[in-house]
Structure formats: structure tokens, C-alpha cells
Amino acid sequence: MSFADRVLRHRAAALLLSLSLLVVPTSRTARAEAAFSLDAAEFEKKTWSNGGFAEIKWEHMDVRQGSALALLNMYDDPQADWDQLSGSLQLNGAYAKGIAQLHWLLNATGQEDTFGWRDRAEVYETYLNLAPASGTTASVGKKSYKWGKGYAWNPVGFINRTKDPNNPEEALEGFITSDLEIIRSFSGDLQNIALTTALLPVWQGVNEDFGAADNLNLAAKLYLLYLNTDIDFIVYSGNSRTTRFGGDFSRNLTTNFEIHGELAYIPTVDRVALDEQGRRMCQSGSATSSLIGIRYLTEFDLTSIIEYYHNGLGYTDEEMDRFYRRIAVGGEQWTLTGNDALLQQMQQLASQGYSRPNPGRDYLYARFSLKEPFDLLYFTPAATFIVNLDDQSFSATPELTYTGITNWELQLRFSLLNGDPSTEFGEKQNSNKLELRIRSFF
Amino acid sequence: MKTTLFAGTASLFLLFFNLSSALAVDGAAILQQVDRKMQPESYEMYRKLINVEPDGKSKEFVLYTVKKGQDKMVALFLSPASEKGRATLRLNENMWLYIPNVGKPIRITSLQSVVGGVFNNADILRLDFSVEYSVQQASEEGDHYLLVLKAKNATVAYDGLKMVVDKATLLPKTIECYAASGMLIKTLRYDKIKDFGGGIVSPSVLETDSPLYKGYKSVMITAKIQKRDFADEVFTLNYLSKVDELR
Numbered sequence: 001m002s003f004a005d006r007v008l009r010h011r012a013a014a015l016l017l018s019l020s021l022l023v024v025p026t027s028r029t030a031r032a033e034a035a036f037s038l039d040a041a042e043f044e045k046k047t048w049s050n051g052g053f054a055e056i057k058w059e060h061m062d063v064r065q066g067s068a069l070a071l072l073n074m075y076d077d078p079q080a081d082w083d084q085l086s087g088s089l090q091l092n093g094a095y096a097k098g099i100a101q102l103h104w105l106l107n108a109t110g111q112e113d114t115f116g117w118r119d120r121a122e123v124y125e126t127y128l129n130l131a132p133a134s135g136t137t138a139s140v141g142k143k144s145y146k147w148g149k150g151y152a153w154n155p156v157g158f159i160n161r162t163k164d165p166n167n168p169e170e171a172l173e174g175f176i177t178s179d180l181e182i183i184r185s186f187s188g189d190l191q192n193i194a195l196t197t198a199l200l201p202v203w204q205g206v207n208e209d210f211g212a213a214d215n216l217n218l219a220a221k222l223y224l225l226y227l228n229t230d231i232d233f234i235v236y237s238g239n240s241r242t243t244r245f246g247g248d249f250s251r252n253l254t255t256n257f258e259i260h261g262e263l264a265y266i267p268t269v270d271r272v273a274l275d276e277q278g279r280r281m282c283q284s285g286s287a288t289s290s291l292i293g294i295r296y297l298t299e300f301d302l303t304s305i306i307e308y309y310h311n312g313l314g315y316t317d318e319e320m321d322r323f324y325r326r327i328a329v330g331g332e333q334w335t336l337t338g339n340d341a342l343l344q345q346m347q348q349l350a351s352q353g354y355s356r357p358n359p360g361r362d363y364l365y366a367r368f369s370l371k372e373p374f375d376l377l378y379f380t381p382a383a384t385f386i387v388n389l390d391d392q393s394f395s396a397t398p399e400l401t402y403t404g405i406t407n408w409e410l411q412l413r414f415s416l417l418n419g420d421p422s423t424e425f426g427e428k429q430n431s432n433k434l435e436l437r438i439r440s441f442f
Numbered sequence: 443m444k445t446t447l448f449a450g451t452a453s454l455f456l457l458f459f460n461l462s463s464a465l466a467v468d469g470a471a472i473l474q475q476v477d478r479k480m481q482p483e484s485y486e487m488y489r490k491l492i493n494v495e496p497d498g499k500s501k502e503f504v505l506y507t508v509k510k511g512q513d514k515m516v517a518l519f520l521s522p523a524s525e526k527g528r529a530t531l532r533l534n535e536n537m538w539l540y541i542p543n544v545g546k547p548i549r550i551t552s553l554q555s556v557v558g559g560v561f562n563n564a565d566i567l568r569l570d571f572s573v574e575y576s577v578q579q580a581s582e583e584g585d586h587y588l589l590v591l592k593a594k595n596a597t598v599a600y601d602g603l604k605m606v607v608d609k610a611t612l613l614p615k616t617i618e619c620y621a622a623s624g625m626l627i628k629t630l631r632y633d634k635i636k637d638f639g640g641g642i643v644s645p646s647v648l649e650t651d652s653p654l655y656k657g658y659k660s661v662m663i664t665a666k667i668q669k670r671d672f673a674d675e676v677f678t679l680n681y682l683s684k685v686d687e688l689r
Binding site: 037038039040043044045049051053092094096101129131133134135137144145146147148151168169170171172181183184185186191192194196223225228230250251252254255256257258260295297301303371372375377378403404406407408409439441442 | 488489490493495499501502504506520521522523524526527533534535536537541542543544545546548549551552553554555558559596597598599655656657658663664665666672673674675676677678679680681684686687689
């Protein structure tokens with residue numbers, strides 16, 4: 001290479017370097033400008049919309065040795081602990097044309113645990129909405145109802161699926177219904193009024209898990225925003241379940257303090273329990289359930305949700321104790337004779353009420369979440385406590401959620417279940433659970 | 443002679459006093475003009491919120507917002523995917539958040555933030571200033587007015603505001619937000635005045651930082667705003683799951 005060539009190459013390199021120095025800041029500026037701008041056309045409404053999330057969850061549970069539910073669920077294959085790895089996919093979307101919109105919500109889960117592989121796929125919702133005017137909507141299809149103001153429990157949710165108080169914000173499967181909603185607004189003390197009426201059929205293959213078959217049931221909710229208070233009056237009538245009435249309210253007392261409540265009354269309802277001799281009996285009577293709660297935000301961004309729940313259909317301490325004692329007897333029979341008939345009876349009884357997430361009478365729920373402590377954006381530590389007030393057993397669940405990566409959510413959670421023998425949380429299958437969940441939204 | 447001199451002086455004083463009264467700054471009128479120049483009474487709007495961390499990392503949210511009259515407002519999250527479908531409703535001092543999975547609106551407070559960062563719910567669902575604040579003091583300083591505002595009641599997010607308004611455009615340049623204790627909560631800075639069409643000329647960028655979040659800042663960019671009327675029923679809890687149908 002000649003000297004002139006070398007000089008030329010050096011000059012070319014210098015020129016490229018200079019250009020790159022010019023270009024790099026320019027492109028950085030361009031990127032910054034792009035980030036600090038918004039093209040509204042990009043977000044114009046499309047006929048189709050799709051979204052959802054994919055999730056991976058790992059759980060480790062330590063089994064409470066000798067507890068009633070560990071015995072009931074694992075008598076033929078006892079475990080000291082178990083692990084579960086699951087993957088879920090939830091898809092939601094809508095197709096809109098004119099006054100019609102078709103909505104769907106699908107959920108599928110596959111899980112591998114100590115007991116093997118299980119999977120399921122469910123249509124949570126698929127319904128057609130017709131909105132001829134902004135104040136009138138009719139819908140038909142499978143739809144999930146979330147009536148009631150309570151965060152952890154909803155005694156007035158007469159056509160709701162029962163939610164898990166440990167995960168009250170998760171989507172739930174709906175029922176096949178047809179509903180009509182009429183909304184009107186006014187100026188004055190009564191600002192809004194909305195009437196929702198839903199027809200819920202129970203036929204062979206349609207909503208069979210709701211109640212008795214071959215019935216058409218009606219549920220209605222009248223909502224009022226009156227004097228800055230949300231008020232609902234709810235009624236359910238039909239033969240699949242007995243008639244029931246309810247009401248709820250919610251109101252902000254100050255900018256950082258909200259109060260809510262629910263009251264449900266069922267004039268006649270059958271309730272399956274064990275009598276003093278440990279025999280299955282069906283009692284008929286009325287039941288009143290209620291909930292009162294608050295939501296409070298401190299100056300340092302600590303949100304507290306506290307709820308008291310009285311479950312009129314719940315089991316007393318004595319009834320729960322009979323159930324646990326019968327399981328113990330069943331366990332002895334199984335050990336001595338290999339006969340599991342009593343345990344199977346108890347499993348059936350469990351599915352009829354005793355194994356509900358919270359089968360007792362009186363509960364206290366408290367959740368405290370601190371948003372972004374120590375200036376750590378997108379970190380939310382929280383702790384949830386559920387206390388059975390009748391037997392003083394409890395679950396305590398501290399958790400940490402991180403949402404700093406766009407469209408990703410990481411959650412680490414540990415649950416401790418504790419109580420004396422013959423108490424609800426003392427007789428649960430697990431003594432604790434560690435859970436790591438990663439969700440990617442799209 | 444003395445009497446005539448006194449009478450003349452008194453007349454001059456009275457004339458000057460009347461003149462200065464006439465020229466005194468009418469803060470309430472300025473505030474109302476600021477409101478109308480900032481945004482029409484009823485509109486639809488697309489905007490982006492950006493939370494910037496001290497290390498430069500940022501998180502963005504895109505919102506579709508509709509407002510009617512003085513006290514009705516709804517904001518729907520269009521992006522990111524993790525927040526899509528969430529909607530917030532404000533009816534005067536009442537605020538609710540609708541999360542699609544939860545399926546029912548829950549009451550929230552003006553001091554909370556549905557997006558994290560420095561903006562709180564009151565910043566995102568801001569009503570006209572004159573609806574929530576009254577002018578306590580107004581003065582003229584060079585090329586701007588300084589308005590000292592006081593919250594009309596305890597439900598308003600900030601107890602007091604100090605607003606610097608550009609005399610020529612009657613648009614705010616900066617707003618300092620104070621708690622009842624007198625503590626500065628945050629400073630809002632308006633920038634990049636843009637002609638959105640339909641007679642709407644207002645700042646397209648709002649930047650905020652706070653001594654409570656040292657090193658962090660949040661930016662709100664308005665891309666599109668246009669006058670549009672909506673039925674009152676749009677601003678109800680039952681409609682929150684259907685806000686997207688308005689677009």
C-alpha cells in the first residue's frame with residue numbers, strides 16, 4: 001500500500017468516525033424524539049382486537065402431616081411435599097361491526113406435578129353484544145358476572161362464580177345467559193341508574209353446575225349512583241337455586257378512604273352438614289350473609305383493604321370439627337382394613353361445601369400493599385391475611401410483584417397456613433406454599 | 443386655595459385609585475380562559491404517558507380519553523398489553539377503576555396512581571382548574587400572570603396551586619402543586635404549543651417531577667384532541683367495559 005493510499009484510508013476512516021459521531025447523537029436524539037411523540041393513527045380502532053397473556057408458574061407445597069385434608073386427599077398416596085409446574089395461556093379478543101361486538105375469553109392450562117400431568121382448556125366467555133344506543137345493551141352467550149362490592153368475597157354475587165380470596169383478581173368462567181342492560185343519567189342527587197336483567201337457563205349440557213336442571217332463572221341488578229354512593233339492589237329468582245335478595249354499597253368518605261358493604265338474604269336454602277352422630281343431614285332454613293369493608297390509602301402509598309365477612313351458609317366450629325373427626329375415623333378404617341368407603345363419603349361431602357375456599361362462618365380479610373417503596377418504581381410488596389375468627393386459624397401471604405419490564409409481570413409469593421388441630425387452616429392439606437409466577441402480556 | 447389644592451389632590455388620588463382598580467388582575471377570569479384554551483368542555487383525546495427512571499429506563503402508556511362538561515371523564519388504556527382494557531371513570535370527586543379480569547369497577551382515590559410514576563389519578567383525569575380551585579391571589583409579573591389557587595374542598599387532590607400563565611397565549615407554563623401542609627408535591631411544566639385543529643391550540647407536552655420521587659420524571663404527550671359530544675350514559679360504571687366502542 002502506497003503512502004498516498006494509507007493517507008487516503010486514514011482520511012476516509014477519520015471522515016467515517018466524524019460522521020458516526022455526528023450520526024450517533026442524531027439517532028439518539030431521533031430515538032428520544034420518537035419516544036416522546038405519539039402517532040394517534042397507530043392506535044385508531046381496528047375491527048379485530050386480540051390480547052392475552054402466557055404464564056409459567058412454579059409452586060412448592062409442604063404437606064401438613066396428619067391434617068384432615070392431607071389424609072382425605074392423599075390417603076392412598078401420602079406425600080411430604082409436592083411441586084407443581086404449570087403453563088397457562090389466556091386469550092381475549094373482540095370483533096366489532098356496527099352496533100354488534102363479539103367478545104371472547106379463552107383459558108388453557110397444562111400442569112405437571114408429583115401426581116402426573118393434567119391439562120384443561122375452557123371457554124371462559126363468548127358473547128355477542130348489541131348496543132343500539134349508548135344507554136342500552138343486549139347480550140347473549142357465555143359471560144362472567146362479578147356482582148357485589150367486596151374484594152375477597154361477594155355474598156350478593158348470586159350468579160357469580162365463587163372467587164378465590166387468595167386470587168380475587170383472576171378471570172373466572174362465565175355462565176351461558178342472555179341479558180339486557182339499560183342505563184340512564186340525570187343531574188341532581190341521583191346521578192345514574194342502571195338496570196341489568198339476566199336470564200340463566202339450566203338444561204342438559206347448559207350451566208349444569210349452576211343448580212337443578214330444566215329451569216330458566218332470572219337475576220336482576222338495579223344500580224344507583226345516589227349522593228355520591230354506589231348502591232345496588234339484587235334479586236335472583238328461579239328453581240335451580242332458591243330465591244335470594246341482596247344489596248350492596250360503596251362510597252368514598254374522603255379522597256383516600258372508601259367504605260363498602262354487602263347484605264344477602266336467602267329465605268329458604270338447603271344445607272348439607274354432619275349431625276352429632278356424624279351422619280350426613282340436609283337442613284333447610286334461611287340464611288343471611290354480610291360483608292363490610294374499607295380501602296384506605298396512606299400518604300406513603302400503603303393501600304389497606306380490610307373486610308369482615310359473615311357467611312350465613314358457613315359451618316360452625318362444631319360442624320367443622322365433626323367433619324375432621326369423621327375423616328380421622330375414615331383414615332383409621334383405611335389403615336386397619338384397607339376400606340376407604342368412609343373417606344370417599346367424606347370426599348363427596350367435601351365437594352358439597354366443606355372444601356370451599358372458606359367454609360366457616362366469620363372471617364377477617366386484610367391486604368396491605370405498598371406501592372414502589374424507597375423510590376423503587378414498579379416494585380409492589382404486599383401481604384394478605386385471612387383469619388377464621390371462630391377458630392383463630394389463619395393464612396398469611398407476603399408477596400412481591402415487579403412490573404418494570406413492559407408487558408411482563410413477576411410475582412413471588414409465600415403462603416403460611418396455621419392453626420390448632422380441628423381448625424380450618426390447621427387442617428388444610430398444606431402447611432405452606434411457595435409460588436413464583438411469570439406472566440408475559442401480548 | 444388650600445381647599446382647592448386638597449380637592450385637586452384628592453380627585454387625582456381617586457382617579458388613580460379607580461384606574462388601578464380597573465387594571466387589577468381578574469384572576470378568576472384568567473383561570474376560566476386558561477381552562478377553555480387548554481381543552482374544550484367536551485372532547486376525545488389520545489395521549490401517551492411516559493414514566494422515566496433516573497437511569498433513563500422508561501415505561502409508556504397510551505390512553506384514549508373522553509370528557510363531557512365540567513365533571514365527567516373516562517380514560518381507557520390502549521397500551522401496553524398488560525394494561526389494555528383498563529378504564530378509569532371520574533364523576534366529579536368520584537373515581538373508579540375497571541380492570542377487565544376483575545370485571546367490576548372499584549373505587550379509587552385521586553391521590554393514587556393507576557400508572558405508577560409521578561402522575562396521580564387527578565393528573566390523568568384532570569377536570570377544569572376552575573371547577574376544583576378558586577383564585578386566592580392574582581398578580582402580574584413581566585410577561586406572565588401568577589395565580590395562587592386554593593382547593594374548593596378537601597376532596598381535591600392538591601390543597602393549593604401556584605400557576606404561572608403566559609400573558610400572550612393565556613396558557614399555563616408551570617404549576618406548582620402543594621399539600622395542605624405547604625409541602626411542594628410536584629411541579630408541572632407545559633411545553634410545545636400545538637395547533638390540534640378545530641380552534642384548539644394548547645401545550646402538547648406536560649412534564650412533571652417531584653421532590654418526593656427524586657430523579658424520576660413523568661411526561662404526558664397529547665397527540666390528538668378534538669371536540670366531540672357524548673351521551674351522559676357513557677360516564678357510568680356499567681359503560682366502563684364498553685368505552686372502546688366509542689372509538
